Amino acid sequence: MLRVFAASTLAACLLAGSAYAQSGGYSWTGMGVNVPGSSKCATYKMTINVTVSGDSVKAKFLQEGRTERHFEATKDAKGNFQTVATVGGGNVIQVSGVINGPESKILLDGYCKFGGALLPK
Numbered sequence: 001m002l003r004v005f006a007a008s009t010l011a012a013c014l015l016a017g018s019a020y021a022q023s024g025g026y027s028w029t030g031m032g033v034n035v036p037g038s039s040k041c042a043t044y045k046m047t048i049n050v051t052v053s054g055d056s057v058k059a060k061f062l063q064e065g066r067t068e069r070h071f072e073a074t075k076d077a078k079g080n081f082q083t084v085a086t087v088g089g090g091n092v093i094q095v096s097g098v099i100n101g102p103e104s105k106i107l108l109d110g111y112c113k114f115g116g117a118l119l120p121k
Contacts, residue, residue: 025121026050032112041112057081
C-alpha cells in the first residue's frame with residue numbers, strides 16, 4: 001500500500017511539474033533586421049511579450065512609435081508554434097517560434113525580421 005501511495009504521489013508531482021513548465025511569460029526586445037527591399041529595419045526597436053498557458057501561446061508586440069499588435073497560436077508537443085499576425089492595412093507577418101525552456105525563441109518575419117532568444121519574465 002505504501003508503494004502505491006508513493007508512486008501516486010511521485011506521478012502527481014511529475015504531472016504538476018510538467019504543467020508548471022508549460023506556463024509562464026517570456027520577452028524579447030531588440031532591433032530589426034533588413035529583408036530584401038527594406039533598409040531601415042536596423043533602426044526599428046521591437047518588444048515582444050509572450051504568455052504561455054498549457055499549449056496556448058499569446059503575445060503582444062510593440063514597435064516603438066507604432067500601435068501594439070498581438071497574435072495567438074497553439075504549440076505542438078515539441079513546443080513549436082506558427083501563425084500570422086495582422087499589422088496594418090491588412091498586412092500580415094509570419095510568426096514562428098519554440099517554447100522549450102532555455103531554447104525558447106521567436107521570429108516575426110515580414111516587412112523586417114524581429115526576434116531571437118526569449119527570456120523568462
